[in-house]
Structures are given as structure tokens and as C-alpha cells.
Amino acid sequence: MKNLLMDRTKAPVSVEIERPNLPSIDRISLTNDLEIHVLNQGKQDVVLFEMVIPVGRYQEPAPGNAYYLFKMITEGTSKHSSEEIASFFDFYGSHLEITPTLDHVSIKLFSLNRFFPKVLQMLMDMLIDSSFPQEEFEILKQIRVQQIKQQEAKNNVFASLKFRELLYGTDHPYGRRVTAEQAASTLLDEVIAFKGALLTKPVLFITGKVTDDELQAVRNSLTLPFTPPTARRSNRLHPGVSEQITKEGSTQASIRLGKISIDRHHPDIHQFKVANELLGGFFGSRLMKNIREEKGLTYGIHSSTLHLQNSSYWYIGSEVLQDKVELALSEIQKEMEKLKNEPPSSQEFGMVINYMKGKFLGSFDSPFSSHNMMKSLTLDGLTEGFFYTYFDTLQKMKAEDICVTMNKYLTGDPLTTLVVS
Template structure:
């Protein structure tokens, strides 16, 4: 009996005649025509209901603008999100969970400096019950003292662990570097602030900020979009206010500049984070910029990944991508590297930024990222949850189902020259700033040699 010989991927991919040919990319389908209703109710709530009947389920996303300038707002908002579903004047926590279980449903919350989000799903037949539970927590969440105390204690423990994580430290350092004291920087509250939050403060925040006017409700599933409006309006008839939900103030524009070295004594890894201003989805050039980003670092076959991961082995993961806040957009680059290769990784990351503009993506590169962009978009819309998530994300820009349906055509129409133009303009190294979090004793001399770096205050950990 002969023993099997292990072959690596390169050997498997070759024949006696040379490398195996890569199959031709298939023809991309256009986005499906989405039967939907997009309207605003009398209480100021925008409702976007979409029929997607591939399974007898429904996905719900409620996005409430939830900004606040008070120093304790982030902590109070986090406690509110943790305790919103712990009981109402009609139901306690167990009754909420039981009613959701009977309709195969789940309901969760999340919050950040920009928004409070309710995420839910259920059997389509259970939608009236789901809407009733959602309406109940929106209008009569009780925030009883012992529930607030219990969830606050758990939150303090989680925050203590979270703030030791290098990626969390790097994220906070980056936001403070580019936005200063803007409320957007308070993504994770301080544990000591959470300890100060009282049940009265949580109830007051709910009354003043959990508001329908300016919020967006997305429903996707086995529903009649037009017919479901009556159900929604009936369920939410008591959720009303003359005030509007609080929108995050516009972010300061990022103009580039020195990269900040944030000392983290004894760290064996560094976190590299670069950021620059980008284009919002509403800009006619966004599709071209999306393709340029993919070519740079937006997917596994990108230039950045090929350079610092595949070729040089500096990092396991490198990535670039967009972040949208309100009507503004940024493009960010991130990589985590071992200390000894952090400075070379920074050099190569900046080199690839410059090369994207000076040696723009070829026709073959553009076609590859175009197919990837269209294919990944259509894949993300294939499920009800994916479509609901996309529509909820678009809501902050005032966009909806039409934008999604038309975007594959926009991507298909982008020319190689248009990609080259936005690459040169928006990926120029001088437009970027950022942070490197790591051991300053070993990194500072090397980064100083590269130029464009300053040393900041040590990271809290």
C-alpha cells in the first residue's frame, strides 16, 4: 500500500501543462425588484416595509437617533439599552421572553453615540404580537430599580474586560485623535460613569430620547408592505411626541496630518489605524471609490493584503473599508502586527496608498473588484436579515430600497479611468492621519525615521 503524499495549495493548483485555469466569472444578476412601501407615519416615524417571502419570517429593525451631549449620556444610554427589555407596566422580563418564544421570535438592543437600535425577528404569523411587544417597551418600559442595578453591575464587569483589549484601545485612541471631544468618541462608557447611573436617569432619558419623529422602522419578510402599515400604525399609536429624536452633530472633517504613536508599554503587538475623509453613498463618485477601496485593501485579493500579509507576512489580517456616520463617510485602514515589523508594515501601508493613485488599478483589477462588489452585495441581500440590515444602515443617509436596487448598475457603469481618478484623489497618503498603538520604546525611533509621527499620551489599559 502506498502512502498518500501531502500536496500544498500551489501543487494542487497546477497540472503538467501549467497552472489550472481560473473559471470565467459568471454573468452577474441585477438586484431583484423589491416590492416595498416607504412612508412616514403621523407620529413622524419613517416606515420601510419590504416583501421578501422566501421564508415565512419577518425581520424588524428600529433605528432611533440617540445622540446626547451630557457627560453621562453614553453610560446612561448603555444602561438603558441593557434594561429596556427587562420589563414594562404590562409584562415582566419572563413574560416578554415567553411571548417572543411562542412566535419563534427574538428581540435585542444595541446603542452607540449615533443611534439606539432594536433588532427583532419572528414568524410572519406572529408579527402582531411582535409589534405589540415592541410598542410596549417603547411606551412603558419600567426600568425597575433592581433590574437597573443588576444590569449596571454586569455592564461594569464587561467594560473592565473590554478596555483591556488592544483593538478597543486603538479604536478609542483613533477617534479621540481625529474628533477630539466630539460625542462620537464616546463609544464605550467609563465604568465609573456607569456606576453613577440611577434608575431615575434612565427613565428620564427614555422619556426625552426614545422618540418616533426622525426614527426609522424597517420590516422585511413574508408580509404585504401596504397592508402592514395599518398594523404598525395601530400598534404604535401611543408612541408619539412633538419632539424629534436627537441626531449626532456633524463630525469634523478629517484633513490628514501626523500619525500619533500611542505608547502601550510592554505590548508585543501594535495596532495600525489610518483614516481619511471619503465620499457618502449619495455622491455620484461613490461607486468608483468603492471599487478603488476594494483594490487597495477591501478584500482578500487586494494590494494591501497581497503585500503585507501574503508577500511579507507582517500581519494575519489587513483591511480597508468605509464607515458612515450621518451623512459623512470615512475610509479606514487597519492592521495588527508584531512590534518588530510594525514600522515596515506602516511603510508598506503608506506605499500602497501612494501606489494606488500613481499606478492605478488595471482593467483586469477593476473588473475583478467590480464582480466582487456586485456579487457580495447581491449575496448580502439574499436573506431577510441581510436586506433588513442594509436598509437600516442606509436610513441615516435618507436612502432606501431604490438605492440598493440601482447600485449594481452603478457599479457596472464605473470606468477604469473613474477608478483611477478617485484613487489618486482620495487615497493620497497626505490625506490620511491615524494612530499606531504599541511599545513606544522600540517603535518611536523607527517611526521617527519615517517622518510624520508624533508621540502621544500612554494608552489607558
């Protein structure tokens, strides 16, 4: 009888990852001068409908107004209380997510196909018929104030917010932080005065088992009087200087250092992503090996590029013991200089390239994952070709290109540095 047991002393045969065929998005025109991006993928009778409404820090009259405005749509309409709205979505096995960001507000609706028309119509009613009850607003405000206080109490969260403030300046939409005092002092009348923003023309997406029935439901429901997005105001950068902040009772220090960076439209963005990955983008990176494994200064350290609609910035973040801050900063600088002057070995470079290929393919392992990837392209004004160019860069890039990229984009002015301890 043939032995069917796996020989675990031998590594499985590796296979070269080839250029993938990515899911494609159909763009379908609707009524009211709207267009919906359709990703028809999946066998289950479920869809994800998303409205991305371009209302964020650039458009809101005061910091935090967009958060309150869109969160209040779940708190009641002229016909339904907040409890009835919540019970309605629960009864139909649906889920509603409202996520305000710096650039827009995302409204995601997960629904079974057969109930999609009903729950979509309820969402439209909430947008056009919100009642803004005072009692519910006061409860929401209390929750928001406590959330902000909890964020400010955590060094790592506070450091990330403060670091962005240092990069852009307190007058810039990306640099402004919403304080607990601002959140507490917001009046319901201010939010109601901003309610016209609820009907700002959205960018629409639908993913899953999408049929003509779901598309017709969207056509029937989205007949609202949407208005064009408000033009973004021009804002100059007024960056701050590097800073060290001491907070009473802290045992660890949060480190952030970085700079304004190239965006996703830049021709070198893919090379920069590879260089960042090798430096601090994954668990096997140079920074993790040095700062965590060899020096034992932290549980984790990472580097990343955050892409906003109007700007991008690159940063390194970690939490270390207070008396190890200078050593950590010194070792970070050493690792950056090494990558500027000495290319990685073929083995190390091959490892990071294979990791990035696998991670990239994993980003499309489900319909909803694909939805998020393709949405990010649309909002940035990019096409599917961006991802194919990325994969081609992984195929063609050489180890010595790391040094060129590091010297091109991480040399010159000193990095903005923040230490919160």
C-alpha cells in the same frame, strides 16, 4: 451510458453579471403621522419588524445614557418582570434585539406571523410602561462595565475607539468614548430622567411575508404619543494628532490610519469604493498580498469607509508584531503611492470589479439581508437609485480611474495614525 461526472480539470463557464432588479420598498402611511417601509419578500410565515429610534450620542445628556435607557426596557414593566418578558418572547418563538449605536437605537423583533400582534403589543408595553427596577439596573451596569473593560484590554478594539476619538476630538459626539468609570458612575435617576426619549418618533421597517394582518397589527399597536426627534446639536471637529500608545503586556501592535472622508451622497463615492476595494477591501487586495502574503507581517489587513449619519471616515487597520510596525507603515504607504501613479492591470481590475458585483448581489440573497441594505438607504436619505448607480459605476469604470480617485481623495494632509502596542 453518458458520463455524468464533472470534469474538474476545466473551470466552469463564466457569465457576465448583468444589472439586477433589486427588491422595492413600499412606503405606507400609518396613524399618528407615522410611515412604515415594507419589503414584502419571502415565502416563510415570518416577519422582521424594526424600529429605528433617532437617539444616540448627539441626543443623550451624558455618554452611555442611551445604552442604559433602551436596555432597561427588557428589565421589567409594571405588570411583568424581566424573567416574564424573556419567557414571553421565548414562548412565542420570537426574538428581540436592541442595539444602541452612535446615531440611533435599533429595536428588531423577529416573529412568526400568527404571533406577531401579541409580541408587538408586548414591545409597545415595554416602551411605555418600563418600571426601571434598581436591582436590574445595578446588574446591567456591572455587565456594561465589564464589557468596556474587556474592550479596553483588547488592543484592536481599543485602537478602533481611540482612533475615532483622534479623528473627531473628545468633545464631538463621534469622538467621545464611554469609559468604565463613566458607565459605573451613571445613576438610575439620570436614566429615568431621559425616559422621554423612548417615545421619540421612530423610522419603521417590516420585512418578510407581510400581509394586511401584519400592517393592521402595527396600526393597532403604534398609537403611542411619539414626539419629534431632538435636533442634532452643531459640533465642531477638534481632531487630535497622530499618537503611539504603549500598553503593558502587549505582544502585538494595532495600527489604524485614515482621515475624514466623502459620504454616500458624494458623486464620487462609488469610484472611491472601488479604489478602496483594490487597495485593502478584500482578501485579494494589494495590502493583503504585500503585508500578509509577501512580508508575513500580519494575519490580516483591511481598508474601509465607515458611514455615520453626519460624517464618514476612511481607515486602514491591522495587527502586527511590535518590531514590525515601521515596516508595515512603510509598505502601506508604498502601496498607496503605487495606486496613485500606476493603474492596475486589466486582469487585476477585472477581478476586483467581478468580485464587487458578486458581493453586491449576495447582499440581497435573503429577505433579511435585503432589509438591512434598503434600511441603510432610507436612514441616509437615499433611494434605490443609489444602488443602481453603484452597479453602473462598476460597469463603466476604467482602471485608470483608480489613480485619479486615489490622488483626489488620499493626497494632501498626512493621514491620522494611531499605534497601540
